[in-house]
Amino acid sequence: MFNLSRYFSTVSFILVVLAAGVLGPLYQKLSMQQLQDLAEGRNIAMAQVFKNTLHDSLDAVMDDTVGRDAEFLSQSDESRRLHASVLDLMRDTAVIRVKLYNRLGNTVFSTDAGQVGESRLDNPGFRTAMSGGIASELTRRDTVDSFEGVLAQVDILATYIPIRSADQSITGVFELYQNVTPFVSHLQRNMWLVTGGVALVFGMLYLMQFLVVRRAQGILEEQEGHIAAARDTLEIQVAARTDELKRTNTQLEAEIAERRQAQSKLNYLAYHDPLTGLANRRSFIERLEQNLRESAAEGERLAVLFIDLDQFKQVNDSLGHGVGDELLVAVAARLSDRVGLIDMLARLGGDEFICLMEAVRDKDEVEMLAREIIAAFDDPFVLGDHELFLSAAVGVSLSPGDGDSVLDLMRNADTAMYRAKALGRGNFHFYTPEMTRDAQERIRMENLLRRALDNGELSVHLQPQVETSTGQLVGAEALVRWNSPELGLVMPMRFIPLAEDSGLIVGLGNWVLRETCRQVMQWRASGFDLPQVSVNLSVKQLERPEFVEVLSEILDETGMDAASLKLELTESVVMAVGDAFSLLERVRDLGISLALDDFGTGYSSLSYLKMLPVQQLKIDKSFVDGIGKNPGDEAIIRTVMALACSLDFEVVAEGVETIEQSDFLAALGCQQLQGHLHGKAVAPQEFRARWSALP
Ligand code: C2E
Ligand code: MG
Ligand code: MG
Numbered sequence: 001m002f003n004l005s006r007y008f009s010t011v012s013f014i015l016v017v018l019a020a021g022v023l024g025p026l027y028q029k030l031s032m033q034q035l036q037d038l039a040e041g042r043n044i045a046m047a048q049v050f051k052n053t054l055h056d057s058l059d060a061v062m063d064d065t066v067g068r069d070a071e072f073l074s075q076s077d078e079s080r081r082l083h084a085s086v087l088d089l090m091r092d093t094a095v096i097r098v099k100l101y102n103r104l105g106n107t108v109f110s111t112d113a114g115q116v117g118e119s120r121l122d123n124p125g126f127r128t129a130m131s132g133g134i135a136s137e138l139t140r141r142d143t144v145d146s147f148e149g150v151l152a153q154v155d156i157l158a159t160y161i162p163i164r165s166a167d168q169s170i171t172g173v174f175e176l177y178q179n180v181t182p183f184v185s186h187l188q189r190n191m192w193l194v195t196g197g198v199a200l201v202f203g204m205l206y207l208m209q210f211l212v213v214r215r216a217q218g219i220l221e222e223q224e225g226h227i228a229a230a231r232d233t234l235e236i237q238v239a240a241r242t243d244e245l246k247r248t249n250t251q252l253e254a255e256i257a258e259r260r261q262a263q264s265k266l267n268y269l270a271y272h273d274p275l276t277g278l279a280n281r282r283s284f285i286e287r288l289e290q291n292l293r294e295s296a297a298e299g300e301r302l303a304v305l306f307i308d309l310d311q312f313k314q315v316n317d318s319l320g321h322g323v324g325d326e327l328l329v330a331v332a333a334r335l336s337d338r339v340g341l342i343d344m345l346a347r348l349g350g351d352e353f354i355c356l357m358e359a360v361r362d363k364d365e366v367e368m369l370a371r372e373i374i375a376a377f378d379d380p381f382v383l384g385d386h387e388l389f390l391s392a393a394v395g396v397s398l399s400p401g402d403g404d405s406v407l408d409l410m411r412n413a414d415t416a417m418y419r420a421k422a423l424g425r426g427n428f429h430f431y432t433p434e435m436t437r438d439a440q441e442r443i444r445m446e447n448l449l450r451r452a453l454d455n456g457e458l459s460v461h462l463q464p465q466v467e468t469s470t471g472q473l474v475g476a477e478a479l480v481r482w483n484s485p486e487l488g489l490v491m492p493m494r495f496i497p498l499a500e501d502s503g504l505i506v507g508l509g510n511w512v513l514r515e516t517c518r519q520v521m522q523w524r525a526s527g528f529d530l531p532q533v534s535v536n537l538s539v540k541q542l543e544r545p546e547f548v549e550v551l552s553e554i555l556d557e558t559g560m561d562a563a564s565l566k567l568e569l570t571e572s573v574v575m576a577v578g579d580a581f582s583l584l585e586r587v588r589d590l591g592i593s594l595a596l597d598d599f600g601t602g603y604s605s606l607s608y609l610k611m612l613p614v615q616q617l618k619i620d621k622s623f624v625d626g627i628g629k630n631p632g633d634e635a636i637i638r639t640v641m642a643l644a645c646s647l648d649f650e651v652v653a654e655g656v657e658t659i660e661q662s663d664f665l666a667a668l669g670c671q672q673l674q675g676h677l678h679g680k681a682v683a684p685q686e687f688r689a690r691w692s693a694l695p
Pocket of ligand 1: 463478479480491492493496509512535536537538568597598621654655656657674675676677681
């Protein structure tokens with residue numbers, strides 16, 4: 001790491017040394033130069049003094065000396081006089097020696113007499129002076145002879161100065177030796193002082209700066225410590241955050257995967273029936289929508305086939321929903337496997353399936369598909385211990401023709417399916433517009449029926465039941481009638497199924513029960529005693545959990561005795577209600593008797609029949625109609641009679657219109673008869689008028 005203190009101390013030390021190394025010698029050089037200039041100036045002044053004072057003597061010496069030998073020169077009078085004069089002038093000055101040269105470089109005079117006669121011609125100082133300049137030289141001598149004696153360790157400045165005559169020509173040269181030792185030693189002392197002072201200042205400066213820098217370095221290091229600590233903390237935080245992010249990331253990825261899975265499951269569920277895995281309603285609608293657009297563009301036809309199972313509800317109610325679900329799965333698999341002509345099969349819900357046939361060539365092809373669907377139910381479905389015989393009703397709508405929209409096509413196929421169902425088990429039917437009119441009529445009728453009860457438009461008619469052997473009145477069947485202001489007299493065959501589908505039957509059925517009991521009790525009070533009265537019961541009434549309570553309430557309310565009341569149920573009603581046995585036992589326990597209506601048209605097994613708490617069987621009119629015409633019907637009647645005899649049931653024959661029928665039934669031991677032969681269903685007043693007159 002960069003060390004500010006070390007860097008600073010090294011660099012500034014070098015700079016201080018450099019400054020000292022440069023400044024010291026420079027100062028010395030400048031001082032010496034100054035000293036030399038001063039001393040030189042003094043020598044020049046002295047030379048001028050000598051020249052001015054010794055003017056004549058000088059000239060004489062110079063003139064005499066030319067061409068004279070040394071000895072002469074030193075011994076001449078003139079020289080001696082000069083010597084004395086010079087010494088006088090030199091006293092108390094710093095000049096310690098004076099020499100005089102003539103033009104030829106010969107020493108013509110010297111305060112040191114021994115030097116007279118020496119030649120200085122080659123001396124550079126002499127030459128400079130001879131050419132008009134002044135030359136000085138500073139030297140240090142160990143010993144030097146002065147006119148005052150020998151001097152030791154002296155600094156001497158020797159200056160060569162030209163001597164000029166009046167016409168300014170140079171006639172000779174002075175050489176003056178000046179003792180500058182005190183100046184030089186003073187200068188050197190100053191040098192030391194200055195150097196010491198500078199060193200001290202530099203040193204203090206250096207020290208102060210060093211302290212400042214060291215403090216700065218300390219602060220920097222402290223800051224760096226903080227930064228390092230902060231960086232470490234940051235790194236830890238970053239690492240922790242990175243970890244956290246990684247974790248969150250994996251968590252997120254897991255969540256995304258989960259969500260994707262859930263999404264695809266949702267997508268699957270959105271378009272599939274979870275039970276059978278078939279396409280669902282939405283899926284079918286979207287496909288049909290697309291196909292409708294395409295087929296319209298290409299001028300193709302397509303068919304929608306609505307499939308409804310005939311006995312699914314019974315299976316579901318009697319064997320449980322588990323078996324019901326299994327059956328639906330089996331039906332879906334059967335249809336998918338066996339019906340090759342289907343382009344798309346979907347389950348709409350419950351026991352309703354729907355399929356699509358694309359690129360329909362003709363109606364025959366669709367009919368073939370409908371038959372194929374119905375034929376798929378020929379074999380029984382085996383689920384565990386159960387072997388179930390089912391059949392399906394198929395309704396068909398075609399595009400174009402039976403509707404332009406998906407909704408129309410599906411609704412019309414549904415309508416056609418209802419018509420197929422009405423035809424009996426395992427049938428199909430193509431849609432016709434008249435079916436829609438019927439359906440609309442049904443809706444209108446349903447709305448009218450809703451009001452009928454409150455408006456008092458319903459009434460109960462009674463049809464007599466007589467003893468076969470005596471023709472005596474033993475009872476009557478209560479049959480509801482609807483006198484609608486809009487529709488006129490409506491027979492129950494038209495509105496009872498409607499009431500059952502819409503749920504209106506519960507209120508309607510209870511009303512008939514109450515009204516019948518009330519009527520019978522009113523008759524009794526007024527002296528007309530009807531031994532027993534039969535009231536028809538719908539499956540919807542029986543299914544109500546409060547049914548038995550309502551029943552006993554009606555008995556209480558009207559004061560009707562239970563023994564005089566009989567309830568008629570069809571085989572299918574008994575089959576459809578889950579716990580029919582216990583329910584009917586509770587009814588019987590109230591003292592009410594039970595009759596099985598329309599017997600022979602259903603599919604009750606013998607064992608089942610045996611267990612039912614029923615006292616009476618009512619042979620259906622369709623078999624009675626066959627008496628004398630259809631041996632098959634006669635055979636059935638015989639069988640029913642034999643069965644009833646062995647199981648100890650009382651038998652009533654319905655729809656007896658002729659004597660022949662009456663005789664046939666009487667011969668087989670049928671106990672009671674009901675039919676137009678003995679009387680139609682009529683209003684209570686008429687009924688009383690007809691039957692009270694008899695003994
Ligand atoms: P159901 O219970 O089998 O009633 C017998 C039907 O046969 C009655 O028709 C009756 O008028 C008719 N009938 C009886 N003898 C003869 C005959 O000799 N010749 C002819 N051609 N017909 C005969 P209705 O009154 O039209 O009732 C039809 C069905 O409506 C009944 O069949 C019954 O299932 C149902 N129904 C009538 N009233 C009620 C009711 O109050 N509640 C319920 N749940 N259903 C009812
Ligand atoms: Mg009946
Ligand atoms: Mg009947």
